Every structure is written in structure tokens, then in C-alpha cells.
Amino acid sequence: MQTTEILVIGGGPAGLSAALEAASLGADVTVLDSDLKLGGQLIKQTHKFFGSKAEYAGTRGFEIANFLFDEIEKYKTLGKLKVFTNTTATGYYKEDGVVSYMVGEEKYGRIKPQKLVFATGAQERLIPFVNNDMPGVYGAGAIQTLMNVYGIVPGEKVLMIGAGNIGLIVSYQLMQAGIKIAGIVEAMPKIGGYWVHAAKIRRLGVPIYLQHTIKEALGNNVVEGAVIQEVNNCFQPVGDPMEVECDTICLAVGLTPTCELLWSAGCEMKFVPQLCGYVARRDPMMRTSHPDIWVAGDAAGIEEASAAMVEGRIAGLSAVASLNHVSQETFYDRSAEYHQRLENLRAGEVGEKIRSGLSCVCCKQWG
């Protein structure tokens, strides 16, 4: 059976940062990712990121991925890092600590790591409405993958459901690809994403229907329109239903952490609405209740790539430290720096939700 000191599951910004941190400290690291290409959500992000310079603010997401890839290549050449794409971790067996994986859809394998970092990202949510299973109804992630990874447009006129950052940004990217946006529908009385992202879309002439929801997708075999309706503060429908012409409905109604493997590893889990679902309890170094398992990124709570990268660094550092590969000094210096960066990122009003969520799942140290 294959072995590795540190196994990172998921090659998005969190997983790659964990792998880089661990490799930079001399550990022998293996990364698995389901996708054909590394980078997770980053490779689909053609817009410039927010944040500070240390997290590449003002740089487009896919370019941030390229910076990470360059570093990954460096450690691969040094023989410190192995990367397997098109490889999905399918199980963790807590009896012997073995991870099973599937390459493509045919080949299976097993690997026994000493330490594990779960950086499996997130899954999209759905909402119920009539005909929500009709061809032409997509998740925002699917549309981004088609459009920004494969260069395929999903339709000609898209109705976006959800005015969080994802709904706003994907609408903007669709318009850059020459696709019309019929409107953005948002149940809350206020956009959920950054105000400036909404302003960018508004000045392109796109309406945002606040306090509205989708009732139904119209069409025979494919989407030919949608019915939307105003809702009140209790989300009850008010006013007349309105028909919107569109051939695509894009759902950007939130993400939830991908945590099946954490459940099967027996990690202590908790439902935390602010972090968007079930997440593993962890200490400040991102170590779960299982002493050999760390979490990082969206899998630990839906946040941002900027925070995911720092969390990955912390998880990587701590995992290597548990193998006694790190001097106390390096450990304390890096740990202090990373925690300071996280604190800065989460300091303001928009970080409030994350802070309150984290206060529910973070323990000072495992007893």
C-alpha cells in the first residue's frame, strides 16, 4: 500500500496552501483532487479578488491559482510533493487510518497517511420550486465550470437566483461572455454580496429584484421562462406573480461544506448556520477532535479563498509539527503570523458572521 507523511484531500486554495506549507517544512506530502485540474474554485474566478496584498488582492482568481501551481511545481521537482488529479478520496477507515480513492471511474487504490488535511471545499445548495429539475436550471458552479473552464456558454438569457457574491460575480462574468442577464432575484431586502459587485451589475442595466423569489420554471422540456414573485419580511408571497423571459436559470443560493469524510472519520461535528452547515470542531491550529486530522477552507466553514489559504497554511504547519519536523521557533513565528492575517481578514462587519460561527466550533485545545 502507498504511504505518505501528509495526505491532503482537495487541491483548491486551502489544500494547496496546506501542501505547500508542509512541503516547505520538509514533510513528504501527497495531494488528491477529484478534478482534472488542480485549483478548486480558483480556476473559475476571472474577477479580481478582494482582501489584502498578502492574499493577492486585486489579482484575478485564476492567476492566484497560477502562483500556487508554480510553487507546487517547485516542490514536485524536489520530490517532496506528489499530486494526483482525477482522483477522488472515497473513504476513510478509522480502524486502520487508510484512505481509499478512485482514479477516474475505474481504478481504485489505498493510501495510508500519517496525518491528514481535509480541504474538500463546498457543495452547492438547491431551493425548491416547480420544475427545478428541468434542463436549463443550473447551479452557479456548473455555469462557471462550463463557461470559464471549458468555454461553453449555458444559454442566451439567464435569470440569476441569489444576490450574494457568487450570484453577482457569476452574473458579471456571464455578461463578459456576451450573455444577457434577465435579472437577479433575491429574497432578502438587501443584496448579500459586496455592494460594489452589485453596483457593477446595476450600471450594466441589470435589475435586481429584492424581496422576490422564484416560484416556477416555465417550459415544456427545457426552460423557456420563469415566474417570480415578491415576498414580505416573513418570506410569504405578496403581489402578483411576474413572468420573466429566460432560457437558463442559475441558482446561486449558497454553499454548504463538504464533510462526508469527516463524518466517517468520526470527527466531532456541529451544525453552525453561520458557517453554512455541519463543520468539524477544531482547535486554533485547525486540528479536529481526531488527533491525526486537520480541516481547512470551505470544508471548515464557507468563507473566502483568502481565508482558505491561510487556514491551509495553519493546518499544514500544525500537521508537520505533530510529526516533530518543525523547530519551536519556526512554529511559533509562522503560527503567529498566520493567525494575525486571519484576524485581519475577519476583523470587520462582513467578518462578523464568521467570527460568531467560529466561536461555536473552536476550542482552545483538545483535552
Place this chain on the structure above:
Amino acid sequence: MDKLFNSGVLTAERIETVIPPRDLWKTKKNGLVIIECPQRIPCNPCYESCPTGAILPFEDINDTPVVDYTKCIGCGRCVAKCPGLACFVADLTWGAENEALMKLPYEMLPKPEPGDEVVCLDRIGSEVSQGKVINITEPWEDSTMVVHVVVPKDRVMDIRNIKVVKNNAR
């Protein structure tokens, strides 16, 4: 009014707060920046990109930008750097009495070209006027363009976008 603002449109009293000081603005060659960034978010590339220190240092990365207009040279580097496309430059000294030059961020296709007549749009994408493109720059060589467009002077606080109309196919 609040509902409009909550959907991403800057409204009346908030617009007042982003207007550069009139006297300085009227005479400042190359123009002054207008920053429409009313929400506290963790972001500071405008400050990092400013070559003259006109965008004051952020105490907290969540602060909204504060401009020292005496230092602003209207260079447009923040216009191209801001991930929210929330910076615009207006040069009131440019051209004829009733004209002004705006430097607007642009990331759409088709690309405008110098000499193009474009449609100027407001904060909800409604047509305001015609405008003439005289220059296009790409300060950071990262595909975000800064389009220099001649607009009616009395509309600089309305115009926030352009629509490129190729081959008169409107």
C-alpha cells in the same frame, strides 16, 4: 430610496459625500478621483495602487477609502486596480466649457477604440448621453481597461459606464 441603495445604486445624500471639493476640482488638470465604495469590506488595493499617497493609509483593512484630493493626480491607477470597479476620474478642465473627460473602468467586449462614439450610462444602466472615446489605457496590463471618454460636464456625477456600439448596430 433605501431599496435602491440596497440593490447597489448610490443615492442622493450618499452621492454628495463622494464629490471632490468643487474649487479644487474645477482647476485640477487631469482630474480627481470619485470613489463610490460605501460599504466596509476587507479590501485595500486602491490604497496600494495609489502612486501619490492620495488614498490615505487604512488603519483597518475594512475601512472605506479616504482621499486627500490635494495629492490626487487623476492618474487612474486605482480605477483599473479596484476589484469593485468603484473608482472613477473626472477631469473638469478638459476640452470645451461644457465638456469634461471621464476615465472609466471597463472589462467588457467589444473593446472601444479611440474615436468611437459610445453611449454613456448611469448607475442603473440608463442612457445619459453620447460620449467620445479619446484614449484607452490598461495601467496594470491585466485586461481591466480605463476608457477616457469626453462627456457633457454637467453629467459627470451621473455617468458611470459606457456601452460600445459597433457598426451603428444599436
